[in-house]
Every structure is written in C-alpha cells, then in structure tokens.
Amino acid sequence: MExxxxxxxxxxxxxxxxxxxxxxxxxxxxxxxxxxxFFEVSPFTGHGTFVGLANFGELxxxxxxxxxxxxxxxxxxxxxxxxxxxxxxxxxxASLRLPGFGVYRAVLLWPYALSPAxxxxxxxxxxxxxxxxxTVLLRAVTGLSPNWMMDGTYxxxxxxxxxxxxxxxxxxxxxxxxxxxxxxxLREAAQVDGAGAVRVFWRITFPILSPVTFFLFVMNSxxxxxxxxxxxxxxxxxxxxxxxxxLVYRLYQDAFISARWGIASAQSxxxxxxxxxxxxxxxxxxxRRVVYA
Amino acid sequence: MARTLTRVxxxxxxxxxxxxxxxxxxxxxxAPVKITLWHAMGxxxxxxxxxxxxxxxxxxxxxxxxxxxxxxSYGETVTKAIAAIRAGNPPHIVQVFEVGTQTMLDSxxxxxxxxxxKPGDIDFDDYLAPILNYYQVGxxxxxxxxxxxxxxxxxxxDVFQKAGLDPSRPPATYKDVEEMGKKIVxxxxxxxxxxxxxxSWMLEQAHAMHNQPYADHGNGRQGRATRVLFNxxxxxxxxxxxxxxxxxxxxxxxxREYAPNKAFxxxxxxxLMQSTSQVTTLEKAARFRIGTGFxxxxxxxxxxxxxxxxxxxxxxxxxxxxxxxxxxxxxxxxFVALPEETAKWHMDTGYFPATKTAVALLRKQEWFVKHxxxxxxxxxxxxxxxxxxxxxxxxxxFVQIRNITDTAIEKALSARLxxxxxxxxxxxEANKLLDEYxxxxx
Numbered sequence: 001m002e003x004x005x006x007x008x009x010x011x012x013x014x015x016x017x018x019x020x021x022x023x024x025x026x027x028x029x030x031x032x033x034x035x036x037x038f039f040e041v042s043p044f045t046g047h048g049t050f051v052g053l054a055n056f057g058e059l060x061x062x063x064x065x066x067x068x069x070x071x072x073x074x075x076x077x078x079x080x081x082x083x084x085x086x087x088x089x090x091x092x093x094a095s096l097r098l099p100g101f102g103v104y105r106a107v108l109l110w111p112y113a114l115s116p117a118x119x120x121x122x123x124x125x126x127x128x129x130x131x132x133x134x135t136v137l138l139r140a141v142t143g144l145s146p147n148w149m150m151d152g153t154y155x156x157x158x159x160x161x162x163x164x165x166x167x168x169x170x171x172x173x174x175x176x177x178x179x180x181x182x183x184x185x186l187r188e189a190a191q192v193d194g195a196g197a198v199r200v201f202w203r204i205t206f207p208i209l210s211p212v213t214f215f216l217f218v219m220n221s222x223x224x225x226x227x228x229x230x231x232x233x234x235x236x237x238x239x240x241x242x243x244x245x246x247l248v249y250r251l252y253q254d255a256f257i258s259a260r261w262g263i264a265s266a267q268s269x270x271x272x273x274x275x276x277x278x279x280x281x282x283x284x285x286x287x288r289r290v291v292y293a
Numbered sequence: 294m295a296r297t298l299t300r301v302x303x304x305x306x307x308x309x310x311x312x313x314x315x316x317x318x319x320x321x322x323x324a325p326v327k328i329t330l331w332h333a334m335g336x337x338x339x340x341x342x343x344x345x346x347x348x349x350x351x352x353x354x355x356x357x358x359x360x361x362x363x364x365x366s367y368g369e370t371v372t373k374a375i376a377a378i379r380a381g382n383p384p385h386i387v388q389v390f391e392v393g394t395q396t397m398l399d400s401x402x403x404x405x406x407x408x409x410x411k412p413g414d415i416d417f418d419d420y421l422a423p424i425l426n427y428y429q430v431g432x433x434x435x436x437x438x439x440x441x442x443x444x445x446x447x448x449x450x451d452v453f454q455k456a457g458l459d460p461s462r463p464p465a466t467y468k469d470v471e472e473m474g475k476k477i478v479x480x481x482x483x484x485x486x487x488x489x490x491x492x493s494w495m496l497e498q499a500h501a502m503h504n505q506p507y508a509d510h511g512n513g514r515q516g517r518a519t520r521v522l523f524n525x526x527x528x529x530x531x532x533x534x535x536x537x538x539x540x541x542x543x544x545x546x547x548x549r550e551y552a553p554n555k556a557f558x559x560x561x562x563x564x565l566m567q568s569t570s571q572v573t574t575l576e577k578a579a580r581f582r583i584g585t586g587f588x589x590x591x592x593x594x595x596x597x598x599x600x601x602x603x604x605x606x607x608x609x610x611x612x613x614x615x616x617x618x619x620x621x622x623x624x625x626x627x628f629v630a631l632p633e634e635t636a637k638w639h640m641d642t643g644y645f646p647a648t649k650t651a652v653a654l655l656r657k658q659e660w661f662v663k664h665x666x667x668x669x670x671x672x673x674x675x676x677x678x679x680x681x682x683x684x685x686x687x688x689x690x691f692v693q694i695r696n697i698t699d700t701a702i703e704k705a706l707s708a709r710l711x712x713x714x715x716x717x718x719x720x721x722e723a724n725k726l727l728d729e730y731x732x733x734x735x
Contacts, residue, residue, distance in 0.1 A: 040729070040732065040733055041733070042733045042734065043375050043379075043396075043733075044375060044378055044379065044399075044400045044401060044402060045379070046379050048733075049733075063718075064722065128555065129545065129547060129556065130484075130545065130547065130555060130556035130559050130561040130562065131555060131556070131559045131561070145484070147545065147546065149546050149547055149548045149552070150539070150546045150703070150706055150707045151707060152707055152709065237549065238700075239548070239549070239699070239700065239703050240546075240703035240704075240706075240707055241700050241701075241703035241704035241706075241707055241709055242700050242703075242704070243707075253693070253696060254693075256369070256372050257368045257369075257372060257692055257693065257696070258690055258692055258693040258726075259372055259375050260690075260693075260729070
C-alpha cells in the first residue's frame, strides 16, 4: 500500500518549485516561440503583424532552408555513424586488460571535458588551409592542398570528424560500462562451443550492448542536431557557401544576427517537431530490436 | 533568460542601494555620473579602447565615469543593443559598424550626435569629408565617427624580391595581380598570390572603387533601398575575375573577416586585401617587410573611390537621459575628437586619423615618414569622385545581406555555381530581406 499525503495542497506545494522552473524556462519561451512564429516582428518594438503560416511557407519553399536541412541530416548521419562505430571500437580495445589501461581510459574521456569552442579552435588550427599541421602533412604526402575554407565537402567532413571526436569520450564511457556488464560465462561458453572472437562479439557482446547503443544513438542524434553550434561557429560559421550551415546555425543567424524573430521562431518550431518525430521513430523502429537483458 | 534574471537581480540590488543612499545625510561626496559604452573591439584594439581611451577620459573628467564593455563581434553588438533597446535598458553609447547604419536610423532609439554635442563642442568640419559623408544621412550627422577604415592591399616585399619583382611596386590593377601572381607562384616564392578578408565588403569596395551602384535609390541614400544591384554585369565581372584567380591557383581564399591574415603572415600568400585597421597588428606580427598599396583597379572601368568601413558611436536615448549624462556623452565625444587622442588611436590600430588636425599633428611628428604603411589608406580615400556610389551603401537587414553575399562568393569560388548564378541567387535572397525590412519598418 503506497503512502498518501495528508493534505491535497502539500504535494502541489512540493512540486511547485520544479514546475515553476520548467514553466519559466521551458513552457513560457516555447509558447512565446509558437506565438511569434505566426508574426512578422519588428526588432525594435517587439510588435508584429500576424502573417498566419507565411513564415512556415517561406521556410518550406526556401531553397536555402531545404539545403540547410540536407546538410543537417548528412551531418547527423555522419556524426552518429562515425561516433558509434569509432567509440565502440575504441571501447572494446580499452576494455582489454593491458598495462596502463587506467591511463588510457582517463585520456579517452578528455575531449568530452572540452567546451565546443575550444574543440573547434583545436580542429580549426589543425586544418588551417595555410599553416595547419594536417594540411602540411596532406600536402607532403599527397601533393594536394585541400582548403576547407573553399571546399564545402571537405569542410563538412572536417566538422563531422571534429564533432564526433568531441563526443567520443562520452560514448566510450557508456560502452565501457556496457562491456563490463557482459557476463564472462556467456563468452566462455561460446568459446567452448567453438565460436571465434568475431562471432562472440556480434552474437553475444553486441546484443547485450544494444540498450547502451540505442541510448547513445538517441543522445548522439540530439547532439548532432542541437549541440554543435559552438563548434560550427568557431570553425566555419556555416561556410563555405553554406556547406556546413546546419539548421541550428541558420536559426542563430536569423534570430541573433538579423533579429528576424518571427521566422527564427518558426524555425525553432519546425526543428522541435522534426527532432520529436525523429526520436519517436527511433523508439518505434530501433527500440524494438533492443534486448534489455 | 538567465541574463534577464541577472538583470532583475541587479535592479533589485540597485533599488536597495538607492534606498541606502537616500538615507545618507546630504553633503556626502557625489558619485561620478556613469555612462556605459558597448563596443566590439577585440585583440590589440581592446587595450586601445579600454586602457587608453576610456581610462584617459575617466582621468580627464573625474566627475564622469565611462564604463566600456566588450559585447562580442560587430554583429553581436548590434543585436545585443537592439535587445537592450527593447528591454528599455540600452547602454548610453554603442559602437555600431557601418553595416548597421540603416538599422540604427530606423530604430527610433537614437539621439543624433549633433543633438548631443552642442555647437562648439566638436568641430565636425575638422573631420575628413569621406568619413563625415558616410555617417551623414539626409544632410544630418547621425553618429559620432570613431574607427573608420577602408581596405588596402598588403604585400610581402621579401616574396616580391624573391620572385624577381620590384618590392617597391604594389599591384595597381587586377592585371598586375594576375601577372605578378603568376611569377610569384611559378618562382615558388609563395604558394599562392593573393587572399582577402571580408569578401562581401571587398565586393562593395570594388563597386565603389569603380563608381558602380550597389543598390537602388542612390545606394539607399536617396530613400530606402529596395533592390540590390550587385548581380549586374559589373558585379559578375568582379566575381568572375576572383574565380579565375582561384582557378589559376593564384587566390587562396582564407575565410571571412580576419582569418586570412594568418596565410599572409605565414608567408604562404604574397598579397592580402584587408582593412587598414590591421596595419599595426600585421606590421608587429610579420617576420618580413610589409608593403602596402591602393586596392587594385579593374582595367577599363570608371574611376571611383574606396569606401569607408569600420564603426561609429551611436547615442541611445533609453528612457530619457539626464542633462549630466548627456553632458558626459558630449564630453566623451569631445575627448575622442582631440587631435592627440585621434592620432594615438590611429597609431595603435591603423584606423584613420579622422580629423585634419590629427593628420597635421601626425605630419609634424613625421609619423608617416617613419610609418608609410599607415598613410596608404589615408591617401587612397582622398582620391576619386564623391558620388552616392562612393559614399557607401545603406541597406536594411544589411548584416544578413552581407552573409548572403559571403555565401555567394564562396559558392562561386568553390565552383558550385557560376559567378552569375551565385550573385543572382544572392540578389533574390537579399531583395526578399529588403522587402521584409521595408514592410516591417514603415
């Protein structure tokens, strides 16, 4: 029998602080964004004229916005695929009981402790088109002189790698924890039955890791959509020619550089809907395959 | 949101303090009148504005305190000022780059500088005409000229010498850039010939340098601009030339704003088109001899004049300013306009010595003889006709339009679109923004 509060008011009073925080910082701005998305707003007065769905219509019909959506999807797929594959591989290596593995694990977590701006600066320096060590190396080895300030595909690749690297530590920690939960008996039993290391990994370790993988899949998607703003701002500012202009960056430009609050609000609403649908799909489709052992 | 809360906290705190002050018996020492200045001067210019100018003013006028606050890039500073205007709590003075001029004019939140500074406070006729002309709209000076610049070409004299070129002769035309550039790259003296910062500003400069309009209604100076004109044949030719430089491996595009300075300073690129505000910084950082010259001209195009860039000080009215505050602002402007201060600011940064008396002072000290690179921009701005095309374009939503042209230039240089396609696309987007701006700000 669960306990009950003596009065009707007390539970609400206890809940009030968190509800108030959520209301002030989440609900009110969200509702305000929804309202503004139907207006064309003067930056100085904050007053606007009602334009109905015109802001949304403009976005949907805008080639720039559609391009930005495409870039975002490419970026997210790159970050999630590269991030999960890379960190799983590293985690498996780091879980081997090698001498000094404690040091490795600590070092692997470092990138996550950096702010996006610092991470962006490091990568921007590495790939600087004239003085970056990576550029110099590539030039020496291949004779090519890639300039990511001019080559959009290269710029997107570099930002994907940088964003992935930044998230690597976070992923590895979760995979390492997951790997420790894989029962040794199961693996030994499989080995006794004659399964090789690869087979043991795919048939035993990987399925047991699936809840962790799914969790990281969702987290990395959200990260790729929402949290890479600082990185992009420091590295490319959405350039060259919009090649790395992800939706969040476009939104920032419209809201905080051009003070076009109406259209920026419409973008935030669209982004919210998109990520909501995406997460729902992930739970529906991928979530089914997860084995919660 | 967090900032708003902090502000609320600050207000509550201040109210408490005011309450305490009211309780203090009369005759207690009067606190100095405080005025705030939001600025966007990072790097070496940060020290110049905070340690030299603000500290100097506070020392000269003990009754007043000027509090400078670095509010990020130019674009961010404008946006923050707009947000503060909306919140009814703007700084007394905000430094706004030339691109924000139309926005500030339409904000309804400013006091024209001529209303703040009484006649006799500042001799505006002492200012160089091209600078004054930029900030004068409808015959009225809207803001206080402060850090004015223009673009010039910097070149690496050592590289020129190594390539068998005359190190005392900068490129005068686009053809020079191409011929000299090919020699430089072929000789291996540098990996690329040229780069430039602020790509859209360079496109604006090219228009002004050849007396071409960038937008309709006299470049937005005889009424609000409604259409941009940079996708006309002239603009297409400029971008086409840049594209050819890129194809011939002469141009190493290095990003927006000041990012390409690095390529020039490392000796990888022989020439750099960049703001004159970088003279001091580049000369200090370079491990080679730097030469400067006028922006190269396009053969066969009419003569114009390079256009003013940089920023100026705008007075924000807030919820009304007290006579003391207005006096403090006027005194500050007078301080900035002093020949010694103007000259010092120029020496510290490379921005124009904006007044004739400051120039005279610098000449008397033989500054330009010892620092010829500091004189290049100043000489360049004195040449050519004064027309609406050379006074600088005024556009609503200009910050975003700059972004759009930057994008177009990058798209053309990376061969994703032809120069014409890229500029047409940019013009469509820019015109949409102009329509929206004119609709909202009637």
